[in-house]
Amino acid sequence: xxxxxxxxxxxxxxxxxxxxxxxxxxxxxxxxxxxxxxxxxxxxxxxxxxxxxxxxxxxxxxxxxxxxxxxxxxxxxxxxxxxxxxxxxxxxxxxxxxxxxxxxxxxxxxxxxxxxxxxxxxxxxxxxxxxxxxxxxxxxxxxxxxxxxxxxxxxxxxxxxxxxxxxxxxxxxxxxx
Numbered sequence: 001x002x003x004x005x006x007x008x009x010x011x012x013x014x015x016x017x018x019x020x021x022x023x024x025x026x027x028x029x030x031x032x033x034x035x036x037x038x039x040x041x042x043x044x045x046x047x048x049x050x051x052x053x054x055x056x057x058x059x060x061x062x063x064x065x066x067x068x069x070x071x072x073x074x075x076x077x078x079x080x081x082x083x084x085x086x087x088x089x090x091x092x093x094x095x096x097x098x099x100x101x102x103x104x105x106x107x108x109x110x111x112x113x114x115x116x117x118x119x120x121x122x123x124x125x126x127x128x129x130x131x132x133x134x135x136x137x138x139x140x141x142x143x144x145x146x147x148x149x150x151x152x153x154x155x156x157x158x159x160x161x162x163x164x165x166x167x168x169x170x171x172x173x174x175x176x177x
């Protein structure tokens with residue numbers, strides 16, 4: 001029986017820029033996200049030093065190593081009063097760490113933060129229709145497919161479809177009757 005990896009989930013800090021940049025150097029990370037190949041560490045340094053308003057970035061690190069092995073962003077709608085209850089998420093895991101529970105740990109932490117502290121009742125995401133492991137992970141956490149976004153984005157020279165998925169949580173106290 002192998003040792004189960006334990007991951008520290010924490011907020012990203014500006015010094016994480018090199019590790020975050022390394023996440024997107026892998027072909028699986030580029031394939032599974034909307035990022036482009038050949039990320040610039042300087043771009044990530046700037047993004048982490050001055051994140052967009054309402055963005056919460058979580059990183060996963062192995063407990064015995066502070067190197068970033070996964071990242072999840074929660075993009076809140078803090079400047080849109082009618083959408084403050086909703087946020088979108090995006091996630092990636094380092095290519096050589098897939099299948100080790102990092103995505104599960106990041107998503108669990110994000111849902112605890114969203115439900116218990118940010119008062120979000122709707123989380124949204126887009127995922128490629130052919131990214132079966134990611135779709136399975138999101139379904140495990142009660143995300144449902146709301147529709148298919150045809151020719152959503154360019155990947156390796158082809159326009160690829162994506163699922164629009166969401167997870168709804170009744171607001172505290174339940175829905176009004």
